Structures are given as C-alpha cells and as structure tokens.
Amino acid sequence: MPTGAAAPPESAERASGVVTWAASADLVGEGTAGQDYRLIVHTSVGGTGLRVRVTNAFGDRPLTLDDVHAGLRGEGAALRHGSNRRLTFGGERTVTVPEGTAAWSDPLPGTWPAGTDLAVSLHTPDAAGPATGHWLAMQTSYTGPGDHTAEESGTNWTGTTGSWWYLDAVSVRPPRAGTGALAALGDSITDGRRSTPDSNHRWPDYLARRLAVSRAAVRGVADEGISGNKVLADGIGQSALNRLHRDVLSLPGVRTVLLFEGVNDLKSHTGVTARDLIAGYREIAHRVHAAGKCVVVATVGPFAGWPEWDPAAEAVRREVNRYLRNSRDFDAVTDLDRVLRDPHHVTRLRPTFDGGDHIHLNDKGMRALADAVDPGSLDCARRPGSGPAQPAPGGSGAIGPRH
Known part of the structure; x- marks a missing residue:
C-alpha cells in the first residue's frame, strides 16, 4: 500500500471557509483497484483556498488515494489549460482514510469561480470492498484505468459514471x-x-x-x-x-x-x-x-x-x-x-x-x-x-x- 498522510479524525480536520458543493454520502458499489475517477461537480459560491473532502464513510477497510487533482472543466472530460492542480493532505500527495471517516485536503492557492464545473480527479491504487459516494448524481463523470489525474486531456478518460465516488464536499473561502x-x-x-x-x-x-x-x-x-x-x-x-x-x-x-x-x-x-x-x-x-x-x-x-x-x-x-x-x-x-x-x-x-x-x-x-x-x-x-x-x-x- 502506498504510504502517505493518515487522515485525522474529521473534527480535527474541519475545513475553514464555506461549502460550495456537496452531495450526501451512501454506498455506490464496490471499489476497483487502479481506477481513475474524474468527478464533475458544479460550484455555487466562489473563493480562494479550495479544499475537497474525500469520504470512506461506508467502507469496511482503509481507503488510499495516491493522486488527487482539481481543475476547471473545459468540455467533456477535458480540463481548461493550466487549471489542473495537485491536492495534498497534510502536505502529502497520498492519503489513507480509515473506514467510517472522511478527510479534508489542504487548501489550493488561487481563486475558484462561482457557478462553474469543477473536475476532481482521484486515483485509487488498491480500492476494494464497499465504496462510498453518491449514486444519483444527475451528472456524467468519467473513469479510466491507470493514473491520469494530472492530465488535462480527456483522451484517457474513456468510461463514464452517473455517480460521484469518494467525494462528498468542496469548500472555498469567499471574498x-x-x-x-x-x-x-x-x-x-x-x-x-x-x-x-x-x-x-x-x-x-x-x-x-x-x-x-x-x-x-x-x-x-x-x-x-x-x-x-x-x-x-x-x-x-x-x-x-x-x-x-x-x-x-x-x-x-x-x-x-x-x-x-x-x-x-x-x-x-x-x-x-x-x-x-x-x-x-x-x-x-x-x-x-x-x-x-x-x-x-x-x-x-x-x-x-x-x-x-x-x-x-x-x-x-x-x-x-x-x-x-x-x-x-x-x-x-x-x-x-x-x-x-x-x-x-x-x-x-x-x-x-x-x-x-x-x-x-x-x-x-x-x-x-x-x-x-x-x-x-x-x-x-x-x-x-x-x-x-x-x-x-x-x-x-x-x-x-x-x-
């Protein structure tokens, strides 16, 4: 298993700022090792210091994410040029979230607009067992094998999903x-x-x-x-x-x-x-x-x-x-x-x-x-x-x- 930051209890990792998007957590299926998810969510309020919350609320084993990025969606699975940024957790690119818990990322510098499609890309190196997310997204997101989270192109995101996986909130600091x-x-x-x-x-x-x-x-x-x-x-x-x-x-x-x-x-x-x-x-x-x-x-x-x-x-x-x-x-x-x-x-x-x-x-x-x-x-x-x-x-x- 990749090493990295262990997620602290959520009460110790409460994000500052204001939630700009969220979806209620539930079971969405079984985790898949080596899977990429490019999740499309729509912001409400804009601001700086964007953070995401990844969730393992209904998992029965620790969840490791070894590459997480956030960027602005262009068209389909492709991102706007220069917008994709790596997220860290306690300064590390890898985070392990114990079963039944969630973890907030560190804040990303820069300003993130209101009313915009945000793409949060996750890689799950060894996911298995019950996966947490939101089943009825009413939004197409994208999947693919291997780790392509840093890529702005949509070329390697060949699959689609109608659910949000492992992500349940995004926050910013409004101006x-x-x-x-x-x-x-x-x-x-x-x-x-x-x-x-x-x-x-x-x-x-x-x-x-x-x-x-x-x-x-x-x-x-x-x-x-x-x-x-x-x-x-x-x-x-x-x-x-x-x-x-x-x-x-x-x-x-x-x-x-x-x-x-x-x-x-x-x-x-x-x-x-x-x-x-x-x-x-x-x-x-x-x-x-x-x-x-x-x-x-x-x-x-x-x-x-x-x-x-x-x-x-x-x-x-x-x-x-x-x-x-x-x-x-x-x-x-x-x-x-x-x-x-x-x-x-x-x-x-x-x-x-x-x-x-x-x-x-x-x-x-x-x-x-x-x-x-x-x-x-x-x-x-x-x-x-x-x-x-x-x-x-x-x-x-x-x-x-x-x-």
Missing part, C-alpha cells in the same frame, strides 16, 4: 466576509430525479443561481438529497436523523438548513403517523438549533397518482402540513405544498410541474420550487442552543419567519 451556506436536506426531489441530466437543474441549483444575484449573505448551497430517503427510518441511505451530522452539520460555513423531506415516510405503508413524523422534525430542529444554525422547513408536497398513494397517507400528509405551517419549532416555513399542488386537484402535482410519475418534478417544477424560497428567510442570526431565531430584515419565506 465577502460573513458569507454563509445553505444545506438542503431532502429526498429524491432535492436529489434532482427527473430533472434534465448534465444541466444542473435540481432545485438547489436554481436556488444557488438566485442567491448569487441576491443581497443574501447565504451564497453557498449544499445539495444533501438522497433518492428514497426518509426522515425516520434507514433504507435507501441513512435516515435524515441518522445522517444529519455527517451530511449537514459537519459542513463548513452552513448557516441554515432547509428541511424538505417526509413523503417517503408517508408512502412506505409502515404505519408512520403524523405524531411520528412531527417528533422527527422536532428532533432535527432541536439538533440544528443546538449547533447554532437556523432551520427552514418546507411542507410536504402532493403525490396522488403515485402507486403507493392512498387516502390514509394523504390524511397524515395534511395533518403534518398543518403542524409545519403553524409550528414555532422552526425559524421559517416555505409552503411548497401550495406551490406544487394542482389548484383544482389539491392531492396532485400541477400537471405543468409533473416529471411524469406524479411525485417528481420536471425542470419547470424545480425552478418553481426554488423560486418559492425567499432568500431573506435563509439569513438569520442565532447562538448555539437558543430557540428559533429572528431572520434578517426583509426575510419572509412563502409563509413567513417565526418571531
């Missing part, structure tokens, strides 16, 4: 003091299912573009959606409760969490009640507030027409949404149910937003969802352990802040 980030905690709608691939048309992408031209101090956006994810129970990915720290609270610069999740709990037919879901939402809000961050909650959207819909699940959804609209457990609420539902058939999505299966959104629906989020509602000042905070002046959300 404007006080800049923060939003983490969108959700399921397949947040993950971007049914949006146009390779177009950055997930609703967090649309929101990031809005924030970039707003006056809000929140500029970074981390998309922490997992398709099939639930608030309460593990299944496709760990539950929102069980992954909250790793996927959200550990990210640098996160000021606000936008929680939009619950439909998978309702349609699973496991007897989940409104009381169960409300308890889960309250626990998330309590833990986010205890970490000194704000939490904006979104109502659960309609899904009649999906095969698992039934009147009992609809009754629970309505009871949960009544609680969310009126609860003082959160700093603000965005009523996405009212945005997404058909005004003539309120248990169903608007036909113009329907991605074809009556639960997921097309690009138009993704944009409408992002447009419903008031940037002002994402700016709030609080201290660790306090109750719901006072949002910044002008913040209202679709319903409004909690005063």
